[in-house]
Amino acid sequence: AEDGYDLWLRYQPLEAEAREKYRPQLRQLVIPGSEQSPTLKAIEGELVRGVGGLLKRAPGVSAGVNGDGFVLVATPKASRDVRAQNFPVHKLGEEGYLVRSTTIRGHRGTVVAANSELGLLYGSFHLLRLLQTRSALEGVSIESRPRIGLRLLNHWDNLDRSVERGYAGQSIWDWWNLPDVLDPRYTDYARANAAIGINGTVLNNVNASADSLTPRYLAKAAALADVFRPYGIRVYLSARFSAPVEIGGLDTADPKDPDVQRWWAHKADEIYRLIPDFGGFLVKANSEGQPGPQDYGRSHAEGANLLARALNPHGGVVMWRAFVYQQDNPEDRAKQAYSDFVPLDGQFDDNVIVQVKNGPIDFQPREPFHPMFGAMPKTPLMMEFQITKEYLGFASHLAYLGPMYEEVLRADTFAEGPGSTVAKVIDGSLHGHQLTGIAGVANIGSDRDWTGSTFNQANWYVFGRMAWNPQTGAEEVARDWLKITFSNNPVVLTTGQDMLRDSRQAVVDYMTPLGLAHLMATGHHYGPGPWVSDLARPEWNPAYYHRADKNGIGFDRTSEGSNAVAQYADPVAKRFASRSDVGDDLLLWFHHLPWDYPMTSGRDLWEELVHRYDTGVAEVREMRAQWQSLEPLIDAERFDKTARLLRVQEREAQWWRDASIAYFQSVSQRPLPEGVAPPA
């Protein structure tokens, strides 16, 4: 059944024509050493299954190249035939690979070569992708290596199997039955991630329970690590800063306390005995009520270094999150992380990397890039994207996040002059860092299709592809994903690409147009709530963000207001501070403007706002019609599921539009522009 379980490991037969083309090129599989190595065995299994499924004929496995149509997968060290090719493997690093069509002793075929077995695994998945996307093998010459070292999923999974901001069922980690019961799904999870280059996973929620560090849970994490290891996926854990008190029997978690330091060192030793390749800790500290070093008058750097020193002898890293904003801090929330962290530049240990959300508030449908990117040259910074759609309609709304990731990664910080993109900050090239990383908050759950809808799979997929290479284009990935997921039919591809390309902007338009943000209902963040203004923490109120009244709307972050613009490098600050240069997309993020402010469209601001809400609804309606037109070309099961979800989305886009326009009209007291339907 087409239930979506297979993700991009979908090996349904290609069209007859493609099968005929590939078959002579993929007769024989040669993987020296596959008997001894779990990774090589996994590669062999995947290629037999993948090629066998796609071509309806599995390749034979043989000990050496002895005919045309071979696929040789080996490091130069393991194969004299690969050595003899003199490939430029020195360019590939530890995880890179090359895929080449070549001739060996008169036989024609394809080689996947790398310096490590892991590189071979990634290269083999690339070979399968070539088939899935019907790319030519003849004359193929691909070299690829990841630009970013740590490419991780962050699971916000709790030990009771609930998932914070998860909309695809329960956690896939069955803590109760681990470590004894190993759901085959864990292996499929590892395969799916390895196929897109993800090499680590943080198993538990950043709002962490200290229990995850107890022997009982460490044994469970170790069992998962054993399953993931052949696929190059390392296990990490979110650590609760106060764990020494909660599970260690100490009366403080103060980083300067020698007992606390000893406790963490012993904890690290214990973990590495169970999980020799344990990746390290992710920490949310002094954020939204979580404990942290500031509870003891210590800085984030002192807190991070405490854990870093415990992990350092074992080679582990600390990913210290910068998502902080304080209760009762009158400073603009968008400025607080920068204010807290930038002065600490240079104080973090070498195995600390600071994990920064893409924007300064919180995973909104659109935010400017976070001002910390580029502003801490001495500290490695990693990106945190959200793959789960907390603020973009949960699992039901269709929103392809590729364009959003791309927008952020390509944003120019100007930190070292023009061309200092966010991508170059996080790949380490801008400031010369070796430790580099990117994390995506997973959208994965126990739903049969993993992510709550077929199209949500595209967001997991594009995250992996951009983590491997942050220069990758969202459209290119969309095309690959459509081919792999649905078909090679040109109508499916063009229509699907249109849908994917425009879907995120549609959400922006019907939820938070023109740079507005955080207008979602309280707590769960589903549906509109721009009228909410009485929550105890002011910065949780939508009214805090839109600041609408009879005279105008928007958050003044220029020097007349909170001056958040000053946290950006000069040229960026100037652009953001200028009403005319900032652009419509971020206008109200940085400016408070009168309702009759003239927009470039010729409409005034009030009319433009209404227009955007209408556009958002129209875009969803269009998307629905586009999907409908594909009915004859998509299997019934997946067609129907998406069609139903699009119906939900259209209804809810309308709900957002009506509620938002009604509310803002009650504030602006302006008439609806001519021809605009009154809110229902």
Ligand code: GCU
């Ligand atoms: C958001 C989200 C929380 C999460 C937090 C975080 O605020 O709503 O559920 O814990 O981000 O990233 O730490």
